[in-house]
Amino acid sequence: MAADFGQFFLNSLPNLLSGLGYTLLLTFISIAVGFCLGIVLALGRVYGTKVVNGFCVGYIELIRGTPLLVQLFIIYFGLPTIGIIFTPLQAALIGLALNSGAYQAEYLRGSIQSVESGQMNAARSLGMNKLQSIRHVILPQALRISIPAWSNEFIYLLQYSSIAYIIQVTELTAEGKFIAAHTFRYLEVFAMIAVIYLILTIVSTEIIDRIAKRLSIPGIGAATRISLRDM
Amino acid sequence: MTMLEVKDIYKSYGDVHILNGVSFTMKKDETKVIIGPSGTGKSTLLRCINQLSPPDKGQVWLNGEEITNPKSNINKLREKIGFVFQDFNLFNHLTALRNVSIGLEKVKKIEKEAAYKRAMEELTRVGLAAQAAQYPAQLSGGQKQRVGIARALAMDPDLILFDEPTSALDPELIGDVLDVMKSLCGKVAMLVVTHEMGFARNVADEIIFMEGGVIVEQGSPKEMFTNAKMARTREFLGRIGALYGDEEGG
Numbered sequence: 388m389a390a391d392f393g394q395f396f397l398n399s400l401p402n403l404l405s406g407l408g409y410t411l412l413l414t415f416i417s418i419a420v421g422f423c424l425g426i427v428l429a430l431g432r433v434y435g436t437k438v439v440n441g442f443c444v445g446y447i448e449l450i451r452g453t454p455l456l457v458q459l460f461i462i463y464f465g466l467p468t469i470g471i472i473f474t475p476l477q478a479a480l481i482g483l484a485l486n487s488g489a490y491q492a493e494y495l496r497g498s499i500q501s502v503e504s505g506q507m508n509a510a511r512s513l514g515m516n517k518l519q520s521i522r523h524v525i526l527p528q529a530l531r532i533s534i535p536a537w538s539n540e541f542i543y544l545l546q547y548s549s550i551a552y553i554i555q556v557t558e559l560t561a562e563g564k565f566i567a568a569h570t571f572r573y574l575e576v577f578a579m580i581a582v583i584y585l586i587l588t589i590v591s592t593e594i595i596d597r598i599a600k601r602l603s604i605p606g607i608g609a610a611t612r613i614s615l616r617d618m
Numbered sequence: 619m620t621m622l623e624v625k626d627i628y629k630s631y632g633d634v635h636i637l638n639g640v641s642f643t644m645k646k647d648e649t650k651v652i653i654g655p656s657g658t659g660k661s662t663l664l665r666c667i668n669q670l671s672p673p674d675k676g677q678v679w680l681n682g683e684e685i686t687n688p689k690s691n692i693n694k695l696r697e698k699i700g701f702v703f704q705d706f707n708l709f710n711h712l713t714a715l716r717n718v719s720i721g722l723e724k725v726k727k728i729e730k731e732a733a734y735k736r737a738m739e740e741l742t743r744v745g746l747a748a749q750a751a752q753y754p755a756q757l758s759g760g761q762k763q764r765v766g767i768a769r770a771l772a773m774d775p776d777l778i779l780f781d782e783p784t785s786a787l788d789p790e791l792i793g794d795v796l797d798v799m800k801s802l803c804g805k806v807a808m809l810v811v812t813h814e815m816g817f818a819r820n821v822a823d824e825i826i827f828m829e830g831g832v833i834v835e836q837g838s839p840k841e842m843f844t845n846a847k848m849a850r851t852r853e854f855l856g857r858i859g860a861l862y863g864d865e866e867g868g
Contacts, residue, residue: 505707508670513721513773514697523724527711604711606755 392575399566399576406562407583409476413548413558417483418541424484425491430521432492433499443492450489455550458482463554479551479558487544494540498533499525531602538595542588559583621646621807622777627666627676629659636662637673638831644777649808651818654828655854660811661704663828664779667809668699681776697725700770700778700806704785706762708754714741714765715750718772726773740768744798760791764798771806778802780810815859819843827851 431443450458463478473481502525510520552561559580567576622644629637636659644650652660665671667678669685669692678685685695708717719737722728728736741747744764754762763783770778780799784792796817802808803821812818818825819839826836827848835842835851846852 503707505703505705506709509701509703509707509709511670511693512668512696512699512701513769514693514695514725515721516693519724523720524709528709531711604755605753607710607753 395570395572395575396579399579402562402566403559403579403583406557406559409551409556409558410545410548410560410587412476413479413483413551413556414541414545416480417487417548418544420480420484421487421491421540421544424488425495426526428488428492429495429499432496434517434521447489447492450486451493455482455486455547456553458486459550459554475551475555478554479548479556483544483548483551487540490540490543491537494533494536495529497536498529501532502528531599531604534595534599534602538592538599541591541595545587545591546584619646620644621648621681622667622809623677623679624663624667625677625679627663627673627678629662629666629671629673636831637666639676640828640831640833641676642826642833642836644807644809646776647804647807648823649803649810649821650824650826651822652809652811652826652828653813653815653818653854653858654834658828659831660828661781664701664781664809664811667779668696668701670701693725697721697773698776700773700775702763702766702770702778702780702783704782706754706759706766706786708757708762708765708769710754713751713753714746714757714761714768717754717765718768721769721773737768737772740772741765743771743801744768745794758791759787760794763787763795767795767798767802771802775806777807777809780808780812782811782813784812784814813858815855827854829854 428443428447431439432447435443459478459482462482463473463475466473506524506528507520510524511517515523548558549560551558552564555561557565563576563580567573570576620643624643625641627637627640628635640659640663642650652663654660662671666673666676667685669678673686676686680695680698683695684690685692708714709720712720715734715737718740719730719733722733722736723730726733738747738750741750744767746761746764746768749757749761749765754765757765766783767778783799784795787795792814796814799808799810799817800821810817810822822839824836825839825842827834827842827846827850829850835846835848837846842851843855846855
């Protein structure tokens with residue numbers, strides 16, 4: 388049985404690795420694009436004019452108020468009817484990035500608003516314009532504050548990228564489904580996949596925590612998960 | 619020659635009238651102290667001068683240029699007006715050195731090396747060369763405020779506005795900050811909102827007493843402390859003198 392599983396694991400490995408590649412690709416690109424989008428939206432919400440703020444709120448509410456799956460269906464199955472056609476991978480990347488951008492915008496907005504108003508006053512008093520103040524004073528502090536929430540978003544995206552299998556992206560879960568359908572060994576296949584996600588999650592959380600510690604401001608402490616040891 | 623001219627400033631927040639027509643002038647390198655009860659608009663006046671809270675009405679002129687004119691380049695003008703805050707507002711994510719150098723780097727576009735060198739000179743001037751690499755959270759309140767002063771000084775301002783610079787400090791730390799401020803006397807114009815009567819008496823060229831959003835009386839420390847014209851001024855100085863002491867150093 389054990390030898391048999393070993394052989395089965397080795398046979399499945401090429402497919403699983405290929406799927407893993409797509410999962411990582413989806414996760415990293417959508418988190419990065421979503422981050423850029425999130426910063427723009429968050430700044431628009433905090434510092435924008437009424438119109439800009441309204442636009443950002445509208446976008447964020449629209450995305451957060453509708454299921455990711457429906458968004459993916461609209462992009463992949465809906466848009467072709469008006470002549471806009473994406474490959475499955477393109478559609479998944481666009482959907483996940485647009486979705487993550489809305490969530491990251493809200494995390495970032497919270498962090499930006501938690502930076503004391505005196506920081507902006509001090510920056511402006513030195514003669515910095517608003518953009519310089521945001522860039523050199525507000526964001527460096529806000530981004531540090533947002534790391535724990537951002538870490539959640541990363542893990543969420545890593546796991547929910549599996550939803551892309553529904554629009555035929557051959558990421559990790561899709562590969563698992565493929566192997567299982569051909570071998571009927573559902574339990575083993577999805578247990579393997581679960582372990583892969585688990586390892587990815589633990590490793591990425593650890594990396595983000597280390598980054599948070601390295602970036603922590605001396606005297607204030609790292610914005611990191613509360614561990615039992617700190618209690 | 620007049621360096622700063624504040625002309626008939628009005629400011630309200632909603633229905634609350636904070637400033638009701640304040641006018642005064644300052645000469646180059648002069649030190650003026652604004653005193654008065656809480657809620658009188660002293661801090662608001664400072665924020666109106668550097669446009670952190672633009673006044674509703676009235677004008678502010680610096681070296682013949684109107685700061686309150688929307689067409690003025692306010693960022694350029696603010697380089698010339700340092701601001702020292704009651705609660706310091708040091709940039710939390712930067713070392714003491716970079717708190718002082720960042721304005722030089724980003725606003726004056728001075729090379730990093732030169733900016734650090736200048737920042738170090740200013741930190742030395744306020745007695746904090748040894749703390750250059752420390753972050754604000756690692757400094758005492760008095761040290762933070764001295765970094766705040768160094769940050770303002772590094773920009774070579776014509777005028778520094780001090781908004782109750784010692785009010786958030788433990789009593790034993792106030793002296794160091796006041797000493798630094800005294801050392802600046804005659805080198806840069808200072809407009810200081812404070813309750814430190816010792817400082818006002820010994821250092822100010824003129825004392826401005828404000829109440830209810832207007833200037834009640836202004837004059838040299840000698841006139842104000844010994845021969846104030848208005849009963850209200852005498853009463854306030856008497857009360858605050860008893861409370862804070864009007865000894866040297868406050």
